[in-house]
Amino acid sequence: MIHLYSTEDKVLLAVDCIIFGFDGEDLKILLIKRDFEPEKGKWSLVGGFLKKDENLEHAAVRILKHYTGLDNIYMEQVATFSEVNRDPAERTISTAYYALINIQEHNDKLNKQFSANWFSILEAPSLIFDHNIMVSNAITLLRDRASTKPIGFELLSEKFTMRHLQKLYEAIWGQKIDKRNFINKINALGIVEKLNEKDKESSRKGSFLYQFNAATFDQNSGKQFILKF
């Protein structure tokens, strides 16, 4: 079998992004109302097409910057979706990426500009094409990664309370966790540093703030990061 590349079929390649955020209670995804045909007016993931001179990751970064205004976003490829008629307009293959952003840093103006909205993953509307499957795969992958890598911090502000962190993991796994067991385990992992500051927002007593300590984590990296309940 001899290949002459030039005789092979070419296709459109798109990137779709599942953008996760955390508001203190629920894990959320950012969706936009699609403003062009087909399926204009329906809810959709943010996406765009791959250009000749960039790789998929670069395209994802570009799209994320466009829709969120943010750089340096934590991102990982989910999978590539290629059903022949997934997009009724034209044959398009799409690679999905999930991204973790700090919802506080996200600019509300952009939401108006793009008719975008945050939806709890428990109450998200039905999406165009195969985007529901993409979201579902992304959630599965995120749950796995959150259990084996210290990526949760990407969804929080630099300083956070133990309660924030716990609520985050509860939202990711859809499961209540015992307060004492959670704190014990986090401390055993030695990846957060207790600060001499308190957050007074949530209670009269106030609760201590922590920050992720990459250095400590790297030292411990002999042992595995596993966070399961």
Add this chain to the structure above:
Amino acid sequence: MIHLYSTEDKVLLAVDCIIFGFDGEDLKILLIKRDFEPEKGKWSLVGGFLKKDENLEHAAVRILKHYTGLDNIYMEQVATFSEVNRDPAERTISTAYYALINIQEHNDKLNKQFSANWFSILEAPSLIFDHNIMVSNAITLLRDRASTKPIGFELLSEKFTMRHLQKLYEAIWGQKIDKRNFINKINALGIVEKLNEKDKESSRKGSFLYQFNAATFDQNSGKQFILKF
């Protein structure tokens, strides 16, 4: 931003397959000597281009059938690789799939026809393009899947001994496992059925044959399949 699909760049989309087999001792991958430019004569994964009227999975099935003669192969997508210059001949994006086949059923004639060879994952040669990274990602994924899904059986014949099964998992994880602990755990999972036959190949005493029991596994599917040591 308004998209007119017709103005977007199109690209070549390829599929590359990491074909795993198990010879009783080592986990192996099937590689071919590439018979066309660029990189003619170098070792490579088997691959091909996506056609207009098929999805990626279909392309992978087609390629596997072509190079191994086999249908109904267990397969899973690994990831999509898109560096701009990954293929020096022309911009090509490639989606990698790993596949598990029973090495016994594989036809040696085809190996001659395609200058193909099985290599232990521990001694595989350097490959063209980014194929080494694909293999490495595939192994990581396989290890994860083997720990959480009963897919190991895809690499064995229908009937196998406990020793075969243990050697397989040892090869996948690159780690010795205690014989008694292994058997205890497999039996606790209740996914294999002991047959009234013995394999006399490996010892004078002979060892009992087992087969995977999908029915039993489905009944147990309330509990999770987890196989780690």
Add this chain to the structure above:
DNA sequence: ACAAAAGTGTTACGGTTACACCCATGC
């Protein structure tokens, strides 16, 4: 009789889970 692999249970250990009360503060 001996070599070579098969087969078989129990104990110790470590990590996970379950669980309840006092503390500090603002109103």
Add this chain to the structure above:
DNA sequence: GCATGGGTGTAACCGTAACACTTTTGT
């Protein structure tokens, strides 16, 4: 002084890991 969330330790339990000897049979 009381209501609200913050903070803290221990004991029971369960799964995992470590470990050695007997059995079978072909030569």
